[in-house]
Amino acid sequence: MAGLGPARRRRASRLHPVRLGIFTLLCLLLSGFAGAAAYFFPVVVAGVGQTGQHIVVPPSDSPGVKVTPTPAASPGAPFTVLLLGSDDDSKFNADHVLTQSMILVRVEPATKHVTMLSIPRDLWVPLSTGGSAKIDAAYAYGGPAAAIATVERNFHVHVDEYAWVGLKGLIKLIDQLGGIDVFVTNPVLDDFYPDDIGGGFLYGYKRVAVLPGAQHLDGSHALQYVRSRHNDINGDFGRSARQQQVLIAMKAKASTLNAADLPDIVNALHGEFKTSMGLDRVRSLLSVASAFDLSNVRRIVLYVPAYSSYGQISGQSVILPHWAQILPIVRANFP
């Protein structure tokens, strides 16, 4: 260095234009990446915290039923998801809630076919945690693992994944989707609709009236539509059919979303959603949703009297399953 003249030192201390360009580009890339990371940060947090929930399901004692979790299936392979919907207000301890909605969904990514089977919440079954009770209590006693094991053992089906959403999460999700369009087939009137969402007395009731016809429902009205059951002549079965209808409407609406919508969706579902599905499965689901076709959706409701009957056990109104009729239809649709 001692031999360098002042002019050469000046040249050396100046950055070469190419290096300067590369340095500038790198800085911009870094800042751009930081901006994108900040944008998708809620998605990453949710992805870590709410998806890929690890659960250990006790081995099934039903013949032919595999133990969950199974080895990772190849991408594009069919899989079965147990959708769970719950009251999650302060009437219950966290994660000890009844599942008001239980829907088995078979997704076939290759053919874009979806089969939905609604399980009545009052179905009287042996629980995986011991004893017999309404099936909606399985989650309350043992969380998602117990809910899955109970469904697997009784329905002789293998459940690959589960997804749980709270009622408030459903409202926020539908609002985030901008509402849904449904054709309400009949007036849904209820004098004893639980008034437990907006705060106040948790055991109060209110009246709801959802009028028939095509309409655009926001989150709270959609919830009234899927939750009301006291005046439906089909009871919980009518409600199950409405839940499937709303699920289809949500899927139709979700197919118009893109990746940039994810942070808002995740914020809407904060604390109201969890799933065992990893990103691969979520991607498969999204691909089915984007190619959504109503004709590719099969809906099954286990109505009385074909698949079940009403009964009374320990003073509770329950639904007694007719397994001889239920299991063949489950086997045919959830291989």
Added chain:
Amino acid sequence: MIVRRLAAIMFVPLMVAFGSGVYLYLGTLKSKVVKERAQLPPAAKAKSVLPGTMYVVQDGRLYRLNDGGFTEIGPAGDWSQPTLTPDHTHLIAVLRSAFFSDLYLLDLDGHVLKRLTKNDSRIIDANHWAFYPRVSPDGTTLFFGYDSPKNNGVDLSIWSMPLNGPQYQARRRTDPYYYTGGDVSPIPLAGAGLIFVRHSIDPSTAVHSQIVFQSRPGDWTGKPLTDLADDCSQPALSPDGTQLAMICTGGKQTARLEVAPFNGNALGPARVLLDAGLYASPAWSPDGRALAYFAPAGMAGHFQLWWLALPVAPTPSPAPSPMHSPSAGGEASSIVVPPPLPAAPVPVQVTQGVDLTATSAPAWY
């Protein structure tokens, strides 16, 4: 050296700005469905000008559409289902609260003139709903859907009362016991006849809607005008009383907009004007040559107002022989058969960017 440090310091804000720009840019990539928020009708100029004056509802507010512009009328509240008196001098609309709804008489500017029903109670299940007001052609009787009596549940049945009389004079016209939600959408006819929509459940537990004709009070069974499997509802009678527009789903989640000739007690063969959409609440133009209805437009699925000019068809001729009719039990031989339409009508979108209440049929005169 100082220059380089200064340059580096200047570069930091540039990076921050670029990173923020990326963040904001990603926000602009959100799908329209998430970004699209409905405007209130006065902020959205109608794309087409309809003849006459129409009343519609959005978010519990009553709007008058006239000369292509919307004006909000009426006091604050959760208003819905406006209907005109036959002389077009007054409106009757539903004002809904959390636990009950009542019918009100308003002038055409939305000023409340009279509360027609009183359905509130301090006991939750002693409250009542009143929906679907409609005035008889002679202007003396108010028909509406009302959830009484409450037998093992809440079902709407059709009631009628003198328009200028007290509610205790109301009488029940239909028996919805053990339906699924009950009877709605009354259309009183000249004389004592009544058209309404009955919801019922079949042995396979499927829920159906069916348009029913009741010839007189006390005719509890009525005569179905449409087949159970067609799932027709939301009837709208043309101003001259000879055609009935309706929405039929056939048990699907999409609907058809149909029009069928009506002879006073039976329907002729229905023509499908529109198929496979979420059509709702048809209403006839004052001259009977067009239909307005609601259907979603755009990704958000908000319901917009549309209209459909019905092609002028040659004079209908009497049916040569009894024909196949979708009308269940219809006396088809006395129905005039309209000739085929010359061309498929083309729907015209009237509003854009609003979110009209699709369960409140337009009142149009």
